Amino acid sequence: MTMTDTEPVAPGPFHSKDLEHSTSAFRCISEAHQGHSGSSLEWNNVTFKIGDKTILKDCTGLLKPGELTAVLGPSGSGKSTLMNILGGRQRAKGKGKSFDGVVSFSGQVDEPVKFRSRIAYVMQDDSLIATSTPREILEFSAKLRLGAKQDMTKEEVKDLVQDLIESLRLTSCSETLVGNELIKGISGGERKRTSVGVELITKPDMIFLDEPLSGLDSYAAYTTVTVLKELAESGVPVMVTVHQPSSEIYQLFDNVMILSAGEMVYYGKTSRVTQFFDKYAGL
Secondary structure (H helix, E strand, C coil): CCCCCCCCCCCCCCCCHHHCCCCCCCHHHHHHCCCCCCCCEEEEEEEEEECCEEEEEEEEEEECCCCEEEEECCCCCCHHHHHHHHCCCCCCCECCEEEEEEEEECCEECCHHHHHHHEEEECCCCCCCCCCCHHHHHHHHHHHHCHHHCCCCHHHHHHHHHHHHHHCCCHHHCCCCCCCCCCCCCCHHHHHHHHHHHHHCCCCCEEEEECCCCCCCHHHHHHHHHHHHHHHHCCCCEEEEECCCCHHHHCCCCEEEEEECCEEEEEEEHHHHHHHHHHHHCC
């Protein structure tokens, strides 16, 4: 289903000065994508079964550079399964499994596991070190994941980490311990954005996030999605599974996919969902 572009939606009421849109956000990511049109991910008629149980049925969609996409649906609708398969984190073929459909990365048709290294994936539960600060965690991730593979000096790595800290709105907590139940630390939203930063160290072609708003208050959730919106606008397609977004957060998404019992109910522009359902409801 193809939807036409619409006028941008006005920001929600949580948009205070510290959340104003930043055109310089994610400079390192933007520079990494200069010179090419960006990566895309397309899937057509994806059907996935385990035994006799159908988990996904005839799902079709497209992720494009510059867009933030939400995947909505109740628990058990197939949101996480779809994202795990597309992100190459779950093999769709094997004993007891059945997979049909076509998945292509920037026009290249192949099994999603072949694209895994190009897609960052932020899980719902983080594994951040409680006794480290966000800056230390990002620096450690850079040293571990970049290593000798990247032709980057220590100063360039330091600049990359600083750019991510500023873009992810972590400046005020960059030297604070992450913490845990026993150690007072940063907020839930700051933890989530630190986890995003860990995955952005390698400058991926796109990024998936599984329920990133779970457990966050309204302000932290809005801040997180605002940051993801800016990340998408830097040239990285972003896909997020969300359970119950507020209206203010919902309006930040460019596209929405709605799943029910493994089937796609709607896929298209966020601003046209109401029009779509009004039409089929006969209103």
